[in-house]
Amino acid sequence: MRDVVICAPLRTPVGRMGGALAPVTALELATTVLRALVERTGIDPAGVDGVIGAQGYATMEAPAFGRVAALDAGFPVETTGYQLDRRCGSGLQAVLNAAMEVQTGVADAVIALGVESMSNAPLYTVEGRRGVTGAGLLLRDALSRGRETVGGDRFPTPEGNVGSAELLRAEYGISRDAQDALALRSHRRAVAAQESGAFAAELVNVPVPGRRGTVLVDRDEHPRADTGLEALGALRPILRRDPDATVTAGNSSGQNDAAAACIVTTPGRAAELGLEPMLRLVSWAVAGNDPLRFGVAPVPATNLALARAGIRFDDLDVIELNEAFAVQVLACLADWGVDAEDPRLNPRGSGISIGHPIGATGLRMLATLAHEMVDLDRELAVETMCIGGGQALAAVFERV
Structure with a gap:
């Protein structure tokens, strides 16, 4: 199969729940990053075969x-597109689906797009x-409903992802x-990274309309420069019924708004x-x-990805492991011996x-x-994340 490369990965700032990006819809976030991708690369949109959109x-x-x-961003009507949902792994899955299309010759250039506006997640009824x-x-x-039903009838998760995180806390001590x-x-x-300009x-700046005119959001909202161990330690556990609970809003990922995209070719x-x-x-x-143990699923996913590439864990220069919960990260590290x-x-x-849109x-x-x-x-990296419902994705990338 053909080699696959990643070009021009871009993202919007990550907004807090109900924060600066809340007035912007998921579609508007997506079209903003798609337009920026075209502007920064100078690519003719007609050269893109399709857009794979990930949204939870x-x-x-x-x-x-x-x-x-794609249509709203000004791409031609010949540009195809669809959406997928693998929960927390959706954005990476869009990249991998695009890669498979390119590897097999179904397409030559595909945009992988991921977006979430958790500030605007729907309230719905199935009875109306x-x-x-x-x-x-x-x-x-x-x-909240998605976290309760993600295991289906046979594997209920009535306390959502937090309950699963507390299970790992107890299991791993x-x-x-x-x-x-x-x-x-x-x-x-x-x-x-923010202060040094590394991001x-x-x-990609996001224009947000307001009463006093349009404001450009150009900075992640979620990182806290003012936090410390004392402030984090003062937060109450989310599952208050459990006297041993330790998972708090401070050592868990945020609920956030953002979009990101790249070209796969x-x-x-x-x-x-x-x-x-x-x-x-x-x-x-x-x-x-x-x-109920979804937080440690990155361990078998990463081990398998590395084995397929003939790479040892010690060969990695960067390990990007999404922090759904601090306890989940620590459990994975314990299994890896890191x-x-x-x-x-x-x-x-x-x-x-940074947040978890x-x-x-x-x-x-x-x-x-x-x-x-x-x-x-750095030369060699792995990106991996746990996925609510008991899955994980891992991908090994090499710097070109």
């Missing part, structure tokens, strides 16, 4: 999301078409102090389009496990500090990874 909380405001985003009773209609919150220390380290690395090359087609590849896809893998302070791990922060996270991570590989002069 889709609505019918933009069905077959990749197609609608049967008529309204005296009790009215039950509106479900898509965010991970302390609250260790979790808060990892969270603080994540924030400090993200803030340092500048990957960021062959080295030859990249040259024809005037693109400079940043990464080559070496291998990838997906793994499944018990939905120290929590290993400088290869999330050099510029991750889900706890579900459908965009995999591509946000890829944009950060690609640019830090250049800035830090």
Whole structure:
């Protein structure tokens, strides 16, 4: 099969839940990053075969999301598109689906797009078409409902992802102090990257209309420069019914808004389009496990991806492991035998500090990874994340 390279990975800033990007729809975030991709690369949109859109909380405001985003961004009507959902791995899965199309010759250049506006996730009913009773209609919150149903009937997760995280805490004997220390380290690395301008090359400014005119959002909102161990330690555990609970809002990932995208193509087609590849896809893998232990699924997924590439864990220069929860990261590190302070791990922060906009996270991570590989002069990296419901993705990339 043909070699696959990643070109021009870009992302919007990551907004907090209800924050600066809340007035902007998921579709508007997506079209913003697509237009920026065209402007920065100078690529003719007609040279793109399709757009694969990843989104975890889709609505019918933009069905077959990749197609609608492409049309709204000014791509020709011949540009195809669709949407996918592999929960937290959706953005990376869009890259991998694009890679498979390119590897097999179905397409020559595909844009992988990830987006989430958790601030605008829908409230919905499944009863309205049967008529309204005296009790009215039950509106479900898509965010919380998805975490409760992701294991299906056979593997219920009534306490959502937090309950699963607490299960790992008990199983691995991970302390609250260790979790808060990892969270603080994540924030400090993200803030340092912000202050040094390290994120500048990957960021796309987002215009947000307001009463006093349009404001450009050009900075991640989620990293906290003012946090510390004392502040993190003062936060109450989310599962208060459990006296041993340790998972808090401070050592967990955020609920966020963002979009990210990249061009997936062959080295030859990249040259024809005037693109400079940043990464080559070496291998990838997906793994499944018990939905209640989904946080450690990156371990078998990463091990399989590395085995397929003939690469040892020690050969990696960068380990981008999404921080769904600090306890989940620490559990994975324990299985790998990697120290929590290993400088290869999330050099510029991750889900706890930057945020976790579900459908965009995999591509946000890829944009950060690609640019830090250049800035830090690194050659080989893995990107991996756990996925609610008992899955994980992992992909090995090589700097071009």
